[in-house]
Amino acid sequence: xxxxxxxxxxxxxxxxxxxxxxxxxxxxxxxxxxxxxxxxxxxxxxxxxxxxxxxxxxxxxxxxxxxxxxxxxxxxxxxxxxxxxxxxxxxxxxxxxxxxxxxxxxxxxxxxxxxxxxxxxxxxxxxxxxxxxxxxxxxxxxxxxxxxxxxxxxxxxxxxxxxxxxxxxxxxxxxxxxxxxxxxxxxxxxxxxxxxxxxxxxxxxxxxxxxxxxxxxxxxxxxxxxxxxxxxxxxx
Numbered sequence: 001x002x003x004x005x006x007x008x009x010x011x012x013x014x015x016x017x018x019x020x021x022x023x024x025x026x027x028x029x030x031x032x033x034x035x036x037x038x039x040x041x042x043x044x045x046x047x048x049x050x051x052x053x054x055x056x057x058x059x060x061x062x063x064x065x066x067x068x069x070x071x072x073x074x075x076x077x078x079x080x081x082x083x084x085x086x087x088x089x090x091x092x093x094x095x096x097x098x099x100x101x102x103x104x105x106x107x108x109x110x111x112x113x114x115x116x117x118x119x120x121x122x123x124x125x126x127x128x129x130x131x132x133x134x135x136x137x138x139x140x141x142x143x144x145x146x147x148x149x150x151x152x153x154x155x156x157x158x159x160x161x162x163x164x165x166x167x168x169x170x171x172x173x174x175x176x177x178x179x180x181x182x183x184x185x186x187x188x189x190x191x192x193x194x195x196x197x198x199x200x201x202x203x204x205x206x207x208x209x210x211x212x213x214x215x216x217x218x219x220x221x222x223x224x225x226x227x228x229x230x231x232x233x234x235x236x
Contacts, residue, residue, distance in 0.1 A: 001026075001037050002229040005076020005099070007067045009042035010083040011167035014199035014218055018082050021222040029230060036229065039074040041067050045167065048086075052129060057088065064089045065096045072097045078228050080104075084197045084217055085127045088135045100228075105136055107224040108195060108217050109143035116213045119193040121146040123186030125179070125205075126197035128159040136197065148189055154182040158201075166200035176204050183210045 004022060008015030022036040043063070051060050064086055068079055079101045081087055087104055094101045112119050122140070124147050130136045131149040140147050150158065161175045183194055183205070193213040196202050202216045226232075 002077040002231075003075050004036055004038040004225045004229050005071035005074065005079045006038060006040040006082050007043065007064065007071060007079070007086075008040045008082045009045050010048060010086060011045050011200060012042060013167060013169050013203065015040070015042060015082050017199070017202070017218050018080070018222050021219055022226060025223055025226045026229070029226065036226065039071060039076050041070045041074070043067055049163065049167075052085070052127075060086070061089045061092050064093055068093045068097050068101075072099050078102055078225060080221060080225050082218075082221075083199055084136065085129045087139075088129070088133065090135075102221070102224055102228065103139065104217050104221045105139035106143070108197075108215055108220050109140050109145055111220045111224075112145065112193060112195075112215055113143070116193060119213060120144070121148065121190050121192050122215075123147075123183065123189070123191030123194045124149050124197045125158050125182070125186075125194065125201055127162055128155050130197050131155050131158070140195075148186060148191055150182050150186060154185060158182055158198075161204070162198050162200055166198075166203055169203075171203055176209075179205055180209060187212055 006018060022038060026036040027034050071079055077099055079099055084104055090101055090103050122145050124131055137147040157178055165175055193215060194210055195215045196205060196217055199218045202218050207214050
């Protein structure tokens, strides 16, 4: 079993889900008392959130590279960045470490192709940074997916639910209804599947809540890491 490395804390609410899924999936596959071998460096999210909204991406890139190097130094053999938005720096991180970074968008696109090959147009939910910038959509597009995002007002609804509620562990039924209304509008716009492109959104939205397939990036990413750790396959 290879050692899985994680950069967590963005937010710790979703990082806890990674820890749970990695261990549950390892036990499911190996049985008995098996659990995942892993190391996590958990950052302080407050300064990261502030820098995100200030648009100081250069400072954030340096922080992510430093965190990745600490994880590698702790013995990790593969790296997971436990957040969709900070994959903005995936290439810079990979260039500064010697272990593979398992990209969450690649894992998600491959899972869509394997589970729902007829899905070609996907609706993307996430932070405004993920929905509006090109780094994530382009990565999905490289796998042949057409990506659509909510209209501006809906993007703000999703962003606010993430930053004002979910990262704080607040899960409100009213917010779930609002998010599902956004999903419905994406489906009406042609989405054949919905990517939960923020690792906190699966705290609120689950498979079966939408009229089309829902792809939980947190679970997909974690399961792909277990594949690597158990030599099922190697990351692209």
